[in-house]
Amino acid sequence: MERAASILTRAADLDKAHRYSESLICYQEGIQLLLDALKDVKDGAEKTKLRARAGQYVERAEAVKSLARQEKEATAQHHQVVIEEGSVGHDYPNVFSRVFQGKKPLSVEVDDAYVRSNHQITNFLRFCELLVRFGTVTTIRLQTGVDDRGDGQQQQHLQALVKDLATHHITLHITYSDTLHDREIRFDNGWVVKIGRGLDYFKAPKGRFSVGFCDMNLRACHATTIDFYFRPK
Incomplete structure (x- = not known):
């Protein structure tokens, strides 16, 4: 879980810096690590909270994917x-x-x-x-x-x-x-x-x-x- 948080923080930092291609890679890796960690969470409320957070990251990753594509096209x-x-x-x-x-x-x-x-x-x-x-x-x-x-x-x-x-x-x-x-x-x-x-x-x-x-x-x-x-x- 800590590794997922670290990589997702890196993704957000790259996102803010408008480095979308690199941000997307980190989002994808961090989301996968978060989903893998969810399998070991027993508390129902905590699992629901983390699943919602993962959904937010997935949503942002999709937006970043579009921005990365636009960035590439604008090169x-x-x-x-x-x-x-x-x-x-x-x-x-x-x-x-x-x-x-x-x-x-x-x-x-x-x-x-x-x-x-x-x-x-x-x-x-x-x-x-x-x-x-x-x-x-x-x-x-x-x-x-x-x-x-x-x-x-x-x-x-x-x-x-x-x-x-x-x-x-x-x-x-x-x-x-x-x-x-x-x-x-x-x-x-x-x-x-x-x-x-x-x-x-x-x-x-x-x-x-x-x-x-x-x-x-x-x-x-x-x-x-x-x-x-x-x-x-």
């Missing part, structure tokens, strides 16, 4: 990049170049549940380096999951990045969520990027002295799809 521009298994040439400067054309972004929001292990944090660092290079971004917001190994390295490494980015006049805000499912990057100039694997689409190098170890444009990639949406402000 002014969509471009898709398909990265094939084992292909190269897909480092971050190449992949994200279009979002820096025209109006330059000042802030970026990254939702990725898996910026946890060392190589995932290193990928996020490479993405931050790209933002530093373009020189217009002043704020980065990362929402990710908590590393369940509990050794504290995730927080330690990310806080080190917070401090270093500050020397480049960029503020990095980090929040942790145990209900995050989205893998999406939002730029305040109107671009939204959805990546199936998040930033972690590179394969491990063959070794420290193999081509692709340093140059990510020569690093082989996992198969993934990247969707770019431009939503005029």
